[in-house]
Amino acid sequence: MTSALSSDVASGPRRLARYAASLALLMLWNAPADARSLEAVIERGALTLCASSNALPFASKSGPVPGFQIELGEKIAEQLGVKLTREWVISAIQYRRADCDLVLDVIARKDTPPAGGVRTSRPYHRSGVVLAVRGDSQASSLAGLGPDQRVGVPVGSVVSMTLAKGGAATSPFAFEDDIVAALANREIEAAAVTPMTVGWFNQQHADKPLRLIPAFGDDQDLNWNIAAGLLRPDDQLRARVDAAIETLLADGTIARIYARYGIELRVPQ
Structure with missing residues (x-):
């Protein structure tokens, strides 16, 4: 029993990070925050991405590769003419308190819009089971x-x-x-x-x-589009992020980022 407990404790940070990566959006929906405008982002000179610090291939705070969420976030910020800042989060409390503009890999369904003031960008990937x-x-x-x-x-x-x-x-x-x-x-x-x-x-x-x-290709419950989630953006900020994603899809940037992590970009439906 002692050995099993020790093993579980040792793997705790990895497991928690992976869990945070998959449930981040559910926690973020309840985050109290003021609306963030494009003007405010430009004036601040930064777009803030919330991500887990130890959850490759999604994101990592240290090591030789940053994760595809970080790389994509940097490219979106670059298109807006600002830098990307990161809020590293692994717990529900941290997500609720974090000052996020952007969170990536939101499940985007036309029949189920996100709650809590989150608005999704145009989809950029198709995922599922x-x-x-x-x-x-x-x-x-x-x-x-x-x-x-x-x-x-x-x-x-x-x-x-x-x-x-x-x-x-x-x-x-x-x-x-x-x-x-x-x-x-x-x-x-x-x-x-x-x-x-x-x-x-x-x-x-x-x-x-x-x-x-x-x-499971014919099961709509097991297939979904992926988009960026913006926390209470104004229409201008959402439009600029949509335009950024459109550009990054068209020039192959997103496909190349995904490929570095062994992932094939799929066209949203």
């Missing part, structure tokens, strides 16, 4: 898995409930990086995760890459 298998797996679809072959799923997720209803054998995990690690270690036979997680894993483990199967 895919099925990952090892390179030596013979499976080419979800149906190709045997009844006793388990699929790793994020605990309490929509995909976990979808698979359970379909009779698939599943194993719940708290974090996606734990799921793909278990898959690589042959503890499970497949993983229901995002392409970003698989792409980053493959970049770090080129000797044993995982293979993607688009098993």
